[in-house]
Amino acid sequence: MSLETFSTFAQDEIALKDRLHLTLGAKVEHDPYTGFEFQPSVHLAWRVSDRQTIWTAASRAVRTPSRLDRDLVFLPGPNFNSEEVRAYELGYRGQAAERLTVSLSAFYQDYDDLRSQEPAGPPSPFPAVLANGQEGESYGVESTARFRVMDWWQLQAGYSELRVAIRPKPGSLDPSLGASEAADSRHHLSLRSSFDLPGHVELDAGYRYVSRITNPNLTVPGYSELDLRLGWLPLPKLELAVIGQNLLHDRHVEFGSPRSAQAIQRGVYAKAVWRY
Numbered sequence: 001m002s003l004e005t006f007s008t009f010a011q012d013e014i015a016l017k018d019r020l021h022l023t024l025g026a027k028v029e030h031d032p033y034t035g036f037e038f039q040p041s042v043h044l045a046w047r048v049s050d051r052q053t054i055w056t057a058a059s060r061a062v063r064t065p066s067r068l069d070r071d072l073v074f075l076p077g078p079n080f081n082s083e084e085v086r087a088y089e090l091g092y093r094g095q096a097a098e099r100l101t102v103s104l105s106a107f108y109q110d111y112d113d114l115r116s117q118e119p120a121g122p123p124s125p126f127p128a129v130l131a132n133g134q135e136g137e138s139y140g141v142e143s144t145a146r147f148r149v150m151d152w153w154q155l156q157a158g159y160s161e162l163r164v165a166i167r168p169k170p171g172s173l174d175p176s177l178g179a180s181e182a183a184d185s186r187h188h189l190s191l192r193s194s195f196d197l198p199g200h201v202e203l204d205a206g207y208r209y210v211s212r213i214t215n216p217n218l219t220v221p222g223y224s225e226l227d228l229r230l231g232w233l234p235l236p237k238l239e240l241a242v243i244g245q246n247l248l249h250d251r252h253v254e255f256g257s258p259r260s261a262q263a264i265q266r267g268v269y270a271k272a273v274w275r276y
Helices: 067-071
Strands: 006-017 020-031 035-049 052-063 083-097 100-119 128-150 153-168 187-197 201-210 213-215 218-220 223-235 238-245 267-274
Touching: 100 153
Parallel strands: none
Antiparallel strands: 006 020, 020 035, 035 052, 052 083, 083 100, 100 128, 128 153, 153 187, 187 201, 201 223, 213 218, 223 238, 238 267
């Protein structure tokens, strides 16, 4: 069996005024299950000053069916269509001080035709089929700040908060009530410190915190982790580095039940990169 898909993308930036720019884009995709899909986007940016920009965007995107969605032997979805999202964003970027840059954005995403499991009923030999019986929304904020303490020392911090609500559409009999499609932590925090040391030596330290995941089908504890990198550039094209990942714990779970999921382990490795 062979499946053929193709897509094309076009984008144009229009200067409405000296500091106001409009970007229009569209992706047209064709797949053998749902035919043509049109995915437009629009982005408007206003440079308030040389150091500040306010922007907003709206777009439509789809996830077209895979063979898993349509042809799964024990849970087929012969009428499964594309999942759809309409996304809206608003953001600000600016240089708050000589050495401080900040970015803040908010988003809202409206989902439709999400995957569900519906009773098949007679005469089908299957107890359930895949369908597009769920809908919902997600919303949240993202922020980052970058501060250059010294010419050789830079700090960066980031925080994001995400809320997701998925529910059955009217008439859907999906028993999960959206729990299987919404398994995300609400809070993410990251801190990073980067040093450019004498002798072409670099030292990076990154800390991250991810809050717990909780829904009726899934519970994953929150965790904190630390990554370290010591790099040396003996030549302009050569980088040597030793990297340690997930150093605070022997292992931690990021998805799935703590009893059944594959845990992410602590790791240390060396890396050599030659650029040409």
